[in-house]
Amino acid sequence: MKTFRTTIRVRYCETDKMGVVHHSNYVKYCEIARWETFRHLGTSCKELEDKGYFFPVISMNFQFIKPALYDDEIEIITKLKELKGAKMFLEYELYNKNNELINKAETTLAIVKQENMLPCKPPLEIKKLFEM
Amino acid sequence: MKTFRTTIRVRYCETDKMGVVHHSNYVKYCEIARWETFRHLGTSCKELEDKGYFFPVISMNFQFIKPALYDDEIEIITKLKELKGAKMFLEYELYNKNNELINKAETTLAIVKQENMLPCKPPLEIKKLFEM
Amino acid sequence: MKTFRTTIRVRYCETDKMGVVHHSNYVKYCEIARWETFRHLGTSCKELEDKGYFFPVISMNFQFIKPALYDDEIEIITKLKELKGAKMFLEYELYNKNNELINKAETTLAIVKQENMLPCKPPLEIKKLFEM
Amino acid sequence: MKTFRTTIRVRYCETDKMGVVHHSNYVKYCEIARWETFRHLGTSCKELEDKGYFFPVISMNFQFIKPALYDDEIEIITKLKELKGAKMFLEYELYNKNNELINKAETTLAIVKQENMLPCKPPLEIKKLFEM
Numbered sequence: 225m226k227t228f229r230t231t232i233r234v235r236y237c238e239t240d241k242m243g244v245v246h247h248s249n250y251v252k253y254c255e256i257a258r259w260e261t262f263r264h265l266g267t268s269c270k271e272l273e274d275k276g277y278f279f280p281v282i283s284m285n286f287q288f289i290k291p292a293l294y295d296d297e298i299e300i301i302t303k304l305k306e307l308k309g310a311k312m313f314l315e316y317e318l319y320n321k322n323n324e325l326i327n328k329a330e331t332t333l334a335i336v337k338q339e340n341m342l343p344c345k346p347p348l349e350i351k352k353l354f355e356m
Numbered sequence: 357m358k359t360f361r362t363t364i365r366v367r368y369c370e371t372d373k374m375g376v377v378h379h380s381n382y383v384k385y386c387e388i389a390r391w392e393t394f395r396h397l398g399t400s401c402k403e404l405e406d407k408g409y410f411f412p413v414i415s416m417n418f419q420f421i422k423p424a425l426y427d428d429e430i431e432i433i434t435k436l437k438e439l440k441g442a443k444m445f446l447e448y449e450l451y452n453k454n455n456e457l458i459n460k461a462e463t464t465l466a467i468v469k470q471e472n473m474l475p476c477k478p479p480l481e482i483k484k485l486f487e488m
Numbered sequence: 489m490k491t492f493r494t495t496i497r498v499r500y501c502e503t504d505k506m507g508v509v510h511h512s513n514y515v516k517y518c519e520i521a522r523w524e525t526f527r528h529l530g531t532s533c534k535e536l537e538d539k540g541y542f543f544p545v546i547s548m549n550f551q552f553i554k555p556a557l558y559d560d561e562i563e564i565i566t567k568l569k570e571l572k573g574a575k576m577f578l579e580y581e582l583y584n585k586n587n588e589l590i591n592k593a594e595t596t597l598a599i600v601k602q603e604n605m606l607p608c609k610p611p612l613e614i615k616k617l618f619e620m
Numbered sequence: 621m622k623t624f625r626t627t628i629r630v631r632y633c634e635t636d637k638m639g640v641v642h643h644s645n646y647v648k649y650c651e652i653a654r655w656e657t658f659r660h661l662g663t664s665c666k667e668l669e670d671k672g673y674f675f676p677v678i679s680m681n682f683q684f685i686k687p688a689l690y691d692d693e694i695e696i697i698t699k700l701k702e703l704k705g706a707k708m709f710l711e712y713e714l715y716n717k718n719n720e721l722i723n724k725a726e727t728t729l730a731i732v733k734q735e736n737m738l739p740c741k742p743p744l745e746i747k748k749l750f751e752m
Contacts, residue, residue, distance in 0.1 A: 367516060367519070367520055368519055368523070369516050384501050387499070387501060401558075401559070402559040405558075426533075426534060427532065427534040
């Protein structure tokens, strides 16, 4: 299974009054991580969108294990788990600087044509990624 | 089981280049819906925080069924499903103006003391809500 | 000059680790306020976009006078100050529950055609708003 | 005058239904840029907050010249313009990959003590930055 490591740094605006990262931002972190993984493996979300595809999230699941703080560097390991019909299954593990697992997530993305927003055959670029 | 209906209107800044609501915003919608539910039932997140509690999300799960668009009014039905130890289990259903289910979600929140961020006995106000 | 009052309530996710509303959210509050003002006066951003227009912000200016807190209700007074060629000039004053001015803002919006993103003659609906 | 270049990449969630970066995100970009500038010059927002300071924005001013698109790399030049009493004056210029100026901004930040949120003498670390 193909995996890739992305690092992000927590922004001030991503914290909330509890003093930690607001839980909605992990959704954004995983979005960044998956497209950086795609880019690293040879294509990109932008390139694929330019070819007429969109990749809406159809389900997501997050486990919050430890909080992240402002200015923390977080390493995100993205796993391209499975491509099945017009669906991509991805998994994420987020680690802090002490190498502690702080978050686990799963997202399922649909592959759709922009012209009709309907599920479609995955483009070759995506097939390749999942076969690596 | 106690349920309550909240209505939100999609903000321009919540859309993305696909022309629909970015999936991270459903996390915020459910956050608004649960605290409005609490307020309606007689307490509020702010009031409880002023008494020394925090309510971090420890897991969340979202199913995206139909997209929401800019300016849409979305009705969110929040169910206070269960209180078990220091954990609250909540469920959400989001409907558009045509009464179509567009999103289903579950969140689990911990009840912690601000002074040590450790799980604690739920305050009476919360017990009451779940026993209604 | 046409003015209108909108009320918003501060969301949890809009606070930051200082315990107050993150300054970027005031930009969103004014966006909500201006389109609610339009709606109140008889048209809406969505309706105008459906007719082929976009309204990108070309400048903005914010003065932060007092902080806003989680769960605060904020009243926003929007003034449609001037329509000049393809530019709309708007002003905003934000007040807390104690009727204290907490923020002052100005935004300039361009009126452009979606087909070419170029400035264009304001639609009649907008002319009417500024002549009221 | 001390300047520093930071690069950010536009995130998917930062776009809106116009297909470009939502204007509120430039506020976040400048926030990132100023603290990366501080870090580069030898201190950091986090370090200074740990010493008891906060740096609330008291005014901001943005000129939008050209739109930014998803996945664009944007270079932000931050200028530490002036330190005057308990106020820091900063300026920003944002450039796209074609070296076109897309945004100009100014922010004024207060230097306050966390214990009372009142303006205070700038810490030595900040004085040094502005004297460089």
